[in-house]
Amino acid sequence: MEFQIVVLQNYCQCTTAATAVSSALTEKRKSKTFIAKARMRSSFNKMGDKMPDSHIIHLPCYLDFKILHKYMVDDLARVGDQAISYSHFCKIIKEDFPEVSIPKVSINLLEL
Numbered sequence: 630m631e632f633q634i635v636v637l638q639n640y641c642q643c644t645t646a647a648t649a650v651s652s653a654l655t656e657k658r659k660s661k662t663f664i665a666k667a668r669m670r671s672s673f674n675k676m677g678d679k680m681p682d683s684h685i686i687h688l689p690c691y692l693d694f695k696i697l698h699k700y701m702v703d704d705l706a707r708v709g710d711q712a713i714s715y716s717h718f719c720k721i722i723k724e725d726f727p728e729v730s731i732p733k734v735s736i737n738l739l740e741l
Contacts, residue, residue: 665713666725668701673729690734694719 677686688697695715702712713721722729 661711661713662717662721664705664710665701665718666721668704669697669718669721669726672697672700673726677729684728686729688729688731690732692731694722694731 673686673688676692677688679686698712698715698718701718705712
């Protein structure tokens, strides 16, 4: 009976410690995501063009997601914050910023 109680107490202590570590990591991840979203919204509003009759924000055609992520990483490193990964960045753009678009460039070689 004593062995079962000790095992149960150790399990509870391990579970509590794991929960504390997990919640600390989750908080850190949430704050990184929150900072990234705020930075992205600010950047999109500064760089993008918005038509008066539409809610879509058109970013310059020379940009792509990799360049935007690099800009964000550089900006956050300059102020001492950690950036999110590129895959998380792309996921956030698709889920939280559907109004942001990067127009495709079409070049007609006959006109050159």
